[in-house]
Amino acid sequence: MSKVRKYSFYSVLIFYSILTIVPFLWSLSTSFKPSDEVYQSNLIPDQPTMKAYATVFGKIQPNFQTLFANSLFIACGVVILHLIFAALAGYAFARLRFPGRDVLFFVVLGCMMIPDQLRLVPMYQLLVKMGLINTGPSNYLAIFLIKAISAADVFLMRQYFLTMPKEMEDAAKIDGAGPFQLFTRVMLPNAAPVLATVAILTFQGTWNDLFWPSIVLQSPSHWTLPFGILQFKGQFSTDWPPIMALVVLSTVPILALYTFGQRYIINVQLASSAKG
Amino acid sequence: MTSTSHRTSRLGRKRSESLVAYGFISIPMALFLFLSVGIFIYAVYISTFDWGIMGPTKNIGLDNYRKAFSDPIFLKAIRNSVKYALLVVPIQSAIGLYLALLVNSKIKGSKFFRSAFYFPSIASSAAITTLFIFLMAPDGVFNGVLRFFGVDTPNLFNQGAWLSDSRTALYSIIGLNAWTTSGTMMLFYLANLQTVDSQFAEAAVMDGATRRQVFWHITMPLLKPAHLFVVATGMIGALQLYDQAILAGGADGSPDYSLMTVVLYIYNACFRKFEFGYASAIGVILFVIIFSLTVLQKSFFGSAAWKGDN
Numbered sequence: 001m002s003k004v005r006k007y008s009f010y011s012v013l014i015f016y017s018i019l020t021i022v023p024f025l026w027s028l029s030t031s032f033k034p035s036d037e038v039y040q041s042n043l044i045p046d047q048p049t050m051k052a053y054a055t056v057f058g059k060i061q062p063n064f065q066t067l068f069a070n071s072l073f074i075a076c077g078v079v080i081l082h083l084i085f086a087a088l089a090g091y092a093f094a095r096l097r098f099p100g101r102d103v104l105f106f107v108v109l110g111c112m113m114i115p116d117q118l119r120l121v122p123m124y125q126l127l128v129k130m131g132l133i134n135t136g137p138s139n140y141l142a143i144f145l146i147k148a149i150s151a152a153d154v155f156l157m158r159q160y161f162l163t164m165p166k167e168m169e170d171a172a173k174i175d176g177a178g179p180f181q182l183f184t185r186v187m188l189p190n191a192a193p194v195l196a197t198v199a200i201l202t203f204q205g206t207w208n209d210l211f212w213p214s215i216v217l218q219s220p221s222h223w224t225l226p227f228g229i230l231q232f233k234g235q236f237s238t239d240w241p242p243i244m245a246l247v248v249l250s251t252v253p254i255l256a257l258y259t260f261g262q263r264y265i266i267n268v269q270l271a272s273s274a275k276g
Numbered sequence: 277m278t279s280t281s282h283r284t285s286r287l288g289r290k291r292s293e294s295l296v297a298y299g300f301i302s303i304p305m306a307l308f309l310f311l312s313v314g315i316f317i318y319a320v321y322i323s324t325f326d327w328g329i330m331g332p333t334k335n336i337g338l339d340n341y342r343k344a345f346s347d348p349i350f351l352k353a354i355r356n357s358v359k360y361a362l363l364v365v366p367i368q369s370a371i372g373l374y375l376a377l378l379v380n381s382k383i384k385g386s387k388f389f390r391s392a393f394y395f396p397s398i399a400s401s402a403a404i405t406t407l408f409i410f411l412m413a414p415d416g417v418f419n420g421v422l423r424f425f426g427v428d429t430p431n432l433f434n435q436g437a438w439l440s441d442s443r444t445a446l447y448s449i450i451g452l453n454a455w456t457t458s459g460t461m462m463l464f465y466l467a468n469l470q471t472v473d474s475q476f477a478e479a480a481v482m483d484g485a486t487r488r489q490v491f492w493h494i495t496m497p498l499l500k501p502a503h504l505f506v507v508a509t510g511m512i513g514a515l516q517l518y519d520q521a522i523l524a525g526g527a528d529g530s531p532d533y534s535l536m537t538v539v540l541y542i543y544n545a546c547f548r549k550f551e552f553g554y555a556s557a558i559g560v561i562l563f564v565i566i567f568s569l570t571v572l573q574k575s576f577f578g579s580a581a582w583k584g585d586n
Contacts, residue, residue: 013378013385017392019455024395026417027407039415089304097290098297104305111312113570115516117539118559119311121552122318149307179296208400210519215547226402230523233406240410247403258398262391 024251031244038240052241056249060232060242062220064249067228071250074140074213074224075206078147082202083195085149090157091183095169105158111151116211119146124215135219142216147206153198160194161187196264200257207254225250319556327553340557350558352533353541356446360537361514363447367454369506372461373499379462380469390466397459401519408452409524412438439524442534449520449535457513461506468502511569515562518543538562 030038031052033045040046056064092098093105123146127133132142164187172186188195210226217223223231229246236243323340325332344350379390396404411417419429419436429436438448476498477490485493496503518539521529527544529536538558545555 009378009381009383013383013389016375017389020392020395020459023407023411024399026411030410039413041417041420085304085307088300092297092300096293096297096300098294101297104301107305107313108308111308113563113567114312114316115512115559115563115566117516117518117542118319118563119315120542121322121546121556121559122315123311124546125322125552126315126318145311148311149304151308151312154304179293183300204398208402210400210402214522215543226400226519229400229402229406233409233523243406244410247407250403251399254398254400259391 027244027247031241031248033241035239035241052245055242056245062223062228064246066221067223067225067246068249068253070217070222071207071224071226074143075203077140077144078206079199079202081144081148082150082153082198086153086157086198087188087191087195089154091161091187093154094158094161095164095182095187096179108151108154112155120215127216133216133218135222139216139218139222143212146212146216150202153202156198157191157194160191164190193264196261200261200265203257204254319559322553323557323560325553327551327556329550332553336553340554341561343554344558344561349533349536350541353529353536353538356529356534356536357515357517357538360446360450360517361511364450364453364457364514365507365510367450368457368461369503369510371454371458372506373465375458375462376465376469377495380466390462393462394459396456399456401456402523404456405452405520405523408448409439412448440531442532445525445531445534449517449524452520453514453517457510461510464506465499465502468499472498508569508572512566515566515569 025043029043029045032048032050033040034047034049034051037045037047089108093101093108124133127142127145130142132138132145168186168190169182172182177185207224208226209224210230213224213227214230217227220231225246229243229250232246233243322332324335324337326334326336326339375393379386379393383389413419414429414436418438422429422436434441434444438444472495476494480490480494516539517537521535521537521540522543525531525535527540527548529540539562542555542558542562545551545558
């Protein structure tokens, strides 16, 4: 590479990094600013204050702890559901032979094409009939039911099980293992990479989701972080530091998960990207 | 072991394998049939009714669909969503491809840059959009940068109010999402680039091809699977625009319906006007549009092995 080329190359890289990172530094900076400094162009606050954090941890209703607990509870629950159902179905579609397999798998592929927005009205009607649109704890069940299974994850899991070598199975079969033992003793332990991928991507998608929580969750004590941000943005229209504190606090866990989990995510994001 | 008993034991094994398989898929398939297939049929059914807050009153056939296409706000929503999709998809794909090519070359710190470029894609749309609204405010950072370069923002045609002027609101959201989504598109292109054999490009360089020729005649055609994928998923995602619109423009897609999208329109029909039959019809229309695009993506499913690569 010539020197000029190299410099222009790096200046593009650095320029775009600034474009992606500085806005987040700005939200961090604003969350520590007193109200009168908000629109000043200093990145380091002149008089840093924790007032905004005191507000989101204490004064707002529901407070940050509640929003965080709801987001965590819902995301973890959905991760567990997706892991169980995607592993079961993915294994059966990839490694077992049974009448009707191809037709059923075609149904699964078809489910990937149904957008959430089409499900909105009938799902809502159904949840009302089931009595899950309420302010009590069973309201959480509505979210778990909506998000119980993901066709993209079943597809992903199947693709992974398909690539496993036949020899592994044969060895266990000679030892007399049936299909169920094969699944629990051979397949699952060797599927850690794809299980981790499904878990991380599902967690991220559910943690960040605004659409379903904003429609289903009835009581403020059930709100998730994105829904809370939407609500408080209206309430605090001009008081930016607390809103920015919420933005920062809601992004840190997902950033930590990504930084920690990045190396476990196998290159199958393509298949799962269709999910919300 | 005689051959007959061998055969029966194999048959038995086959039957038990089927039984185990049905055991494995029974709950997942029941959920799919209930939560997707059943719900889909129910949506079409609801869409043929005059269905208000008190429940269905009468079957009105296709009247809900007719009504949609005579409502100027719905037509505006369709125009906004399509305009948004047609602009944001090429922009985010092109930036994604460019970033992928940059970080795929042998450079110092490519891992850092990759993470930095992907960074906006991992935060929630609620957090990012809220931050964006703050940065784009008349007194915000974006106008500050413009002023630094000598632009007199208070006297601009929109007074520097990018998100509250109907002429610039949608374009601002296009800018926002091109910025947040291009990191994801970069990853898809990178995945494809890593499966591309560099010997084609090297051979072409040996034969005296220029960089530009290598790019247009070798790299671009080899990235066809990624192009298809990035454009198809990009279009599907773009037509479902909701979060950014409701955060920046409220439920009305303000100002002046400039941020009214098809999904926001469904939301309004459902939860503000309680016209469930009508809202369901709009959902079906959206599905038809997205389904047509997914059929175009079918060729991608044909090469599914590529996306399962480690």
